[in-house]
Amino acid sequence: MAESAFGAVMRLLRERRGLSLRELGTLADTDHAYIAKIERGEKEAPPEETFARLARSLRTSAHEISLLRFLGATPNIAPDLAVHAVGDLEVTPELLTIAASTVHRGAGRPSPAELIVRAKRAKRIMEGNE
Amino acid sequence: MNEFEAELKARRFVQEVGITTIPVDLAKYLAPFKGKIAEDQLDDDEAGYTMTVAGRGPLITLNANDREARRRFTACHEVGHLVLELPSEHELGPGWSYFRRPLHEICCDVFAAELLLPYKLFIAQAGNRSLNFATVDELRILFKASREATASRLAATSKMACGYVLSEGGQVRHLVRSAALRAANAWLPPGSPVPSQSAAHGLRVGTDFSGERTHAGDVWFDGWGDVEMIESSIFIRGYDQTLTLLSCADQDDVDAISQKQREERSDGDDGLLKPLDGQLPWPSGKRRG
DSSP: OOOOHHHHHHHHHHHHTTOOHHHHHHHTTSOHHHHHHHHHTSSOOOOHHHHHHHHHHTTOOHHHHHHHHHHHHOTTSOHHHHHHHHTOTTOOHHHHHHHHTOEEEESOOOOHHHHHHHHHHHHHHHTTOO | OOHHHHHHHHHHHHHHHTOOSSSOOTHHHHGGGTOEEEEEOOOTTEEEEEEEETTTEEEEEEETTSOHHHHHHHHHHHHHHHHHTOOOOGGGSOTTOOTTOOHHHHHHHHHHHHHHSOHHHHHHHHTTOOSSHHHHHHHHHHHTOOHHHHHHHHHHHOSSSEEEEEEETTEEEEEEEOHHHHHTTOOOOTTOBOOTTSHHHHHHHTSOSSOEEEEEGGGTSTTOTTSEEEEEEEEEGGGTEEEEEEEESOHHHHHHHHHHHHHHHHHTOTTSOOOOOSOOOOOOSOOOO
């Protein structure tokens, strides 16, 4: 199974804290094999109670929690776009949805950062602010 | 979804939107979706993209560096994705080439050609004009379309036996045929070499400068030696492409080819049932032992 956006962000947050899968499993009282499967995209986002324990153990910010909840419920977001969103506080679920809706014409593919810039512009134009 | 369905849906869409003037006002195609068109400086390998803002509509962004005709085609192609509800499939190959071009993208191209050069409006303008690149240039200015799209349309909608060949790197990319040429089974396999006796080949290798030539039809099509064919070609050096319009000098020659093919088919009826002659084949008088 391909890596999921939720799993990719979970992995990023775990590695940012310098935790191994076993260490996170111990801290969050969750099977480390289960966490590994989530990260690989072999399991969907966990139920709320487990999610809360993992988020607490990873010391996630409000932005990251909001992002993870959105990614858990929205499977069509590209992992690299989601990972970019972790470091950009301006990226809202709405912007991610707009960026993920992109239909390309041509072989060129913009970077996740460029996609977000475009999504912001698209929002401004469609709301009549540009 | 196939090309034929895409064409039919495009014609219906043009009719529903109510396009009556040329060049076509593209905003009318976006209106049903509450969509907008914008431009941006994009890289050469990106003609445009569409982003949808929930509750608002789609925004089609076009590469400001492209020619107007290409930008218009791109916009219509994106409308094709919206109307046909086909996802993008550009990952398999370069967008500018028909080689390995995914079916979704070909369908959206067919759709775009119909939007940019609507059948009824195109026929009204093309009428009985000569099949050459002077005509193509006049029409493409009227419709603000590319030379390729207009030439392709001109051949496809002609009542005469004619065709448009796009070649790239000395090889045929595709042949667009009029109904009469299709009926006569004229065919060029994609990837086959541009014929060495053609004006297209001459332009490419620098031995022909006019691009106009009248020759036997079998220069381009096998078995067409009895047909006199008029070729009009141009060469686009930057893309190593030749654009060729082929028409038959005398329509009767094409009819003769069709007739000959029918006769050949009827001569080879071995294995088929005999025509009914009113005589029952039984009893045969033979008994099984």
